Amino acid sequence: MAKKAKRAAARVTKKAAVARRAAAHAKARGAAGATKPSAKRVRAPKKALANKQSMLAAEARAARTAENAARKAEKRSIKTAKRAPAAAVKNGNGHPKPSTRPFGQAGKALDGVRILDFTHVQSGPTCTQLLAYMGADVIKVERPGVGDITRGQLRDVPNADSLYFTMLNGNKRSITIDSKHPKGREILDRLIKQCDVLVENFAPGALDRMGLTWEHIHKLNPRMIVASVKGFGPGPYEDCKVYENVAQCAGGSASTTGFREGPPLVTGAQIGDSGTGLHLALGIVSALYQRIRTGRGQKVLCAMQDGVLNLARVKLRDQQRLAHGPLKEYSQFGEGVAFGKAVPRAGNDSGGGQPGWILKCKGWEDDPDAYIYFITQAPVWGAICDLIGKPEWKTDPDYATPNARLPRLKAIFGTIEQWTMTKTKFEVMDLCNAVDIPVGPILSMKEIAEEPSLRQTGTVVEVDHPTRGKYLTVGNPIKLSDSPCEVARSPLLGEHTEEILGKVLGYSASEVAEIKTSGAITPAEKGARAEAA
Numbered sequence: 001m002a003k004k005a006k007r008a009a010a011r012v013t014k015k016a017a018v019a020r021r022a023a024a025h026a027k028a029r030g031a032a033g034a035t036k037p038s039a040k041r042v043r044a045p046k047k048a049l050a051n052k053q054s055m056l057a058a059e060a061r062a063a064r065t066a067e068n069a070a071r072k073a074e075k076r077s078i079k080t081a082k083r084a085p086a087a088a089v090k091n092g093n094g095h096p097k098p099s100t101r102p103f104g105q106a107g108k109a110l111d112g113v114r115i116l117d118f119t120h121v122q123s124g125p126t127c128t129q130l131l132a133y134m135g136a137d138v139i140k141v142e143r144p145g146v147g148d149i150t151r152g153q154l155r156d157v158p159n160a161d162s163l164y165f166t167m168l169n170g171n172k173r174s175i176t177i178d179s180k181h182p183k184g185r186e187i188l189d190r191l192i193k194q195c196d197v198l199v200e201n202f203a204p205g206a207l208d209r210m211g212l213t214w215e216h217i218h219k220l221n222p223r224m225i226v227a228s229v230k231g232f233g234p235g236p237y238e239d240c241k242v243y244e245n246v247a248q249c250a251g252g253s254a255s256t257t258g259f260r261e262g263p264p265l266v267t268g269a270q271i272g273d274s275g276t277g278l279h280l281a282l283g284i285v286s287a288l289y290q291r292i293r294t295g296r297g298q299k300v301l302c303a304m305q306d307g308v309l310n311l312a313r314v315k316l317r318d319q320q321r322l323a324h325g326p327l328k329e330y331s332q333f334g335e336g337v338a339f340g341k342a343v344p345r346a347g348n349d350s351g352g353g354q355p356g357w358i359l360k361c362k363g364w365e366d367d368p369d370a371y372i373y374f375i376t377q378a379p380v381w382g383a384i385c386d387l388i389g390k391p392e393w394k395t396d397p398d399y400a401t402p403n404a405r406l407p408r409l410k411a412i413f414g415t416i417e418q419w420t421m422t423k424t425k426f427e428v429m430d431l432c433n434a435v436d437i438p439v440g441p442i443l444s445m446k447e448i449a450e451e452p453s454l455r456q457t458g459t460v461v462e463v464d465h466p467t468r469g470k471y472l473t474v475g476n477p478i479k480l481s482d483s484p485c486e487v488a489r490s491p492l493l494g495e496h497t498e499e500i501l502g503k504v505l506g507y508s509a510s511e512v513a514e515i516k517t518s519g520a521i522t523p524a525e526k527g528a529r530a531e532a533a
């Protein structure tokens with residue numbers, strides 16, 4: 001019995017040590033931006049130790065307490081990860097034990113991350129909307145009475161926020177603050193202390209002119225990550241204001257888009273704005289991860305020129321290949337047109353070295369989108385020949401190999417088109433997919449809006465809005481199996497001002513009343529200046 005009690009005592013002591021280590025680890029995490037350990041969880045094993053009369057009972061209690069604490073911690077982490085470290089549930093490697101909750105019920109990926117969203121127009125709001133989809137609490141700061149300029153741009157419903165705004169600002173809260181008003185600055189300083197990330201895409205220097213320099217922010221909150229979109233990185237153009245198409249042109253997209261005979265073209269996909277917002281989101285999440293180790297924030301910069309170039313990198317690849325000879329997969333090679341010094345526009349050529357082209361389908365005369373993208377992928381060449389009624393091409397030396405086909409691609413696609421024009425794009429899709437030929441119907445936005453599978457996956461979502469009614473938006477294109485995403489409508493201008501002042505910043509009711517009369521959260525005389533992107 002004495003031996004048993006000794007062993008039990010040893011076990012309890014070990015448990016207490018584990019709890020102490022967990023508490024120390026949690027404390028470190030707290031300093032680095034995670035959560036503070038719950039005093040209850042750490043105290044429980046100590047209490048058990050104190051109970052000398054019944055070591056075994058104490059151990060059982062300690063185990064139960066730890067289990068309860070773990071369960072509670074998990075529950076709290078769903079509400080706010082800030083206050084809920086998994087401190088009491090570490091395994092031997094110092095990592096939290098895998099949650100026992102069913103997937104999809106353990107909160108969201110960015111629970112507990114609070115974003116001070118100082119973004120406007122498209123690039124910045126794209127980024128913060130994605131972070132909100134991932135569970136971050138995004139507080140959008142807007143100019144009183146005006147708000148994000150896009151609220152009123154391209155309006156389709158009178159007196160309601162535009163789709164331009166609503167589709168880029170879902171899942172956020174809105175507070176109005178005049179950042180140039182002394183009281184407004186004080187509120188912003190409080191927000192800086194309460195947030196993990198400040199995201200902005202003002203014109204170069206605008207944030208500094210508000211007094212929100214990196215030094216100021218870092219002094220108030222050394223853990224704060226300051227993330228910015230600018231048009232250009234450091235260099236000759238760093239002071240320039242930039243919109244989408246400027247970035248597409250400066251990033252190498254426009255010069256490589258369009259037909260050889262025509263002018264450079266910008267694309268419909270907003271690779272400059274939304275593309276850069278996406279890059280910025282990755283930078284922010286990486287900085288949050290690094291902060292767990294370092295305990296401090298950092299600056300994250302995404303220049304729109306860089307973001308576009310990153311997406312156009314295959315064209316920089318081709319630029320270097322040009323030095324070693326013509327780009328054989330470009331149809332101009334087959335047409336015998338000489339290459340110049342820079343990568344040319346390649347029309348609808350496939351960029352990946354698998355020859356492809358856009359071909360007419362049944363109904364093309366009336367329907368501008370009755371087309372299909374058809375790829376003559378080498379491994380399925382035989383299947384293509386059989387399908388289009390040209391089985392002899394399988395063995396004809398002029399057609400049998402990819403190299404033999406290169407000089408005659410235009411004629412080959414002409415022959416395939418004779419076949420696609422006898423079918424609708426969806427019939428072509430079905431017939432080709434059945435034999436593994438890669439094709440893609442040209443889908444109109446109408447077809448995409450009505451596509452049931454996109455609704456089912458939550459990629460296209462219908463949201464209800466108090467002033468404009470129902471609208472469609474693009475949900476989270478990134479699907480996480482343990483972080484569900486419910487898409488919520490965008491906030492009305494200043495809808496959450498009082499809620500944030502009181503609940504997040506801790507202002508009392510009388511202080512809020514004072515702030516209201518100070519002019520810091522009510523319309524200023526100056527209007528906004530931004531134009532549509």
Ligand code: COA
Nearest residue numbers: 121122123142143178179201202203209231241242529530
């Ligand atoms: N309270 C008081 N003033 C505010 C405010 C607030 N809550 N929010 C913004 N402002 C002020 C800014 O301080 C700035 O004033 P300042 O020029 O006196 O310093 C002013 O509003 C305008 O900001 P700015 O960013 O210069 O807007 P703009 O309309 O002149 O330019 C862009 C718009 C998009 C061209 C510019 O912001 C930009 O180049 N951004 C970086 C690149 C980018 O993201 N482009 C893509 C947009 S989709």
